[in-house]
Amino acid sequence: MRGQLRVSRLQIESRHHIPVSPATRERGGHLRCEVYTPAACHANISAVRILLSEKTAAELRPEIERVFAGRPFEIVTKQSGLDFEAAFVSRDVTARSTKHQLEPVAQQFHDAMRRAKSLAWVQIHSAGTDRPIYPELMARGVIVTTASGSHAAIVAQTALAGILALARRFPQMMENQRKHQWKSLVAAPPADLEGQTAVILGWGPIAQLLAGWLGSMGVKVEIVRNTPDPAGTHPTFTFERLEEGAPRANWLVIACPLSVKTRNRVDKRVLTAMPAGSHVVNVGRGEIVVESDLIQSLESGHTAGAYLDVFHAEPLPEASPFWDIPNVIVTPHSAGHSAGNEGRVAKIFLGNLANRLEGRALRNIAR
Numbered sequence: 348m349r350g351q352l353r354v355s356r357l358q359i360e361s362r363h364h365i366p367v368s369p370a371t372r373e374r375g376g377h378l379r380c381e382v383y384t385p386a387a388c389h390a391n392i393s394a395v396r397i398l399l400s401e402k403t404a405a406e407l408r409p410e411i412e413r414v415f416a417g418r419p420f421e422i423v424t425k426q427s428g429l430d431f432e433a434a435f436v437s438r439d440v441t442a443r444s445t446k447h448q449l450e451p452v453a454q455q456f457h458d459a460m461r462r463a464k465s466l467a468w469v470q471i472h473s474a475g476t477d478r479p480i481y482p483e484l485m486a487r488g489v490i491v492t493t494a495s496g497s498h499a500a501i502v503a504q505t506a507l508a509g510i511l512a513l514a515r516r517f518p519q520m521m522e523n524q525r526k527h528q529w530k531s532l533v534a535a536p537p538a539d540l541e542g543q544t545a546v547i548l549g550w551g552p553i554a555q556l557l558a559g560w561l562g563s564m565g566v567k568v569e570i571v572r573n574t575p576d577p578a579g580t581h582p583t584f585t586f587e588r589l590e591e592g593a594p595r596a597n598w599l600v601i602a603c604p605l606s607v608k609t610r611n612r613v614d615k616r617v618l619t620a621m622p623a624g625s626h627v628v629n630v631g632r633g634e635i636v637v638e639s640d641l642i643q644s645l646e647s648g649h650t651a652g653a654y655l656d657v658f659h660a661e662p663l664p665e666a667s668p669f670w671d672i673p674n675v676i677v678t679p680h681s682a683g684h685s686a687g688n689e690g691r692v693a694k695i696f697l698g699n700l701a702n703r704l705e706g707r708a709l710r711n712i713a714r
């Protein structure tokens with residue numbers, strides 16, 4: 348192939364990057380998608396089309412070429428209007444969007460997936476699939492694979508930081524610092540963590556890491572999960588029996604996905620059954636907690652404090668009482684953010700892409 352090959356609005360380049368003239372670029376506008384193999388010049392070969400963000404396409408192009416190993420593929424952008432078979436929803440697509448408020452880039456990406464009649468597989472950057480677009484695609488028969496495990500250590504570290512901050516009364520001491528007040532803990536020292544009990548909702552990678560770390564500090568750990576199957580050596584019971592474990596929960600740590608079983612599971616009955624002076628940590632999903640019940644328990648003093656990274660409505664409304672309750676730490680759904688996440692998620696995407704091409708089972712299929 349010499350020069351350029353133009354197919355309608357589709358610009359094809361060889362994997363040797365044959366140059367595209369300025370005149371061609373002016374006539375065709377910006378590249379809508381690219382094919383990276385000389386074999387794609389033959390009309391009888393169908394290229395696999397993948398929807399990627401422009402940023403991700405530029406960064407992962409060499410790795411994708413290696414996965415395809417000479418087989419034809421096309422990188423499609425959200426503006427192309429072309430059909431495609433696969434999509435990777437990378438973090439830069441979601442950016443600052445939430446489940447309730449989509450920024451334009453995320454909305455355009457979601458709309459492109461809705462229009463794609465051939466879409467069969469979507470890799471997402473998150474561990475959860477509770478954004479409305481994902482159940483919608485799954486109902487169509489689209490396979491959605493998550494990035495479960497890629498953020499686990501970061502989220503577990505953040506949850507542990509929240510526990511330690513509350514246990515050592517950092518919110519109160521930081522408020523004293525703001526007021527330039529020297530108030531030691533000696534007059535009313537906090538309880539030792541050792542010997543306390545943490546009831547963790549979930550038994551995924553986050554919960555498993557956290558259970559190990561807490562156990563090393565002498566904290567007793569009990570696990571709540573979908574099935575009664577033992578979670579390691581920890582006492583284990585199901586979500587339906589949460590009230591049975593609540594009276595032992597000095598710490599109730601929510602690290603499970605949102606589901607029919609977990610929605611509104613932490614309510615007034617659970618909070619009231621917990622010991623006075625207990626704490627709640629939520630790095631799972633906001634909808635697992637009945638927020639009005641938690642606010643009441645915090646304001647009454649029965650629940651001594653909470654670290655909350657997730658909420659029913661995100662961004663958290665300015666009028667929410669959570670902002671101003673002294674013994675509450677609020678973070679803006681940031682427990683899993685870390686500079687290394689992008690590379691870990693990309694590795695999962697590339698691995699699943701190779702699995703799909705070779706007919707192997709995909710990792711982290713959402714159910």
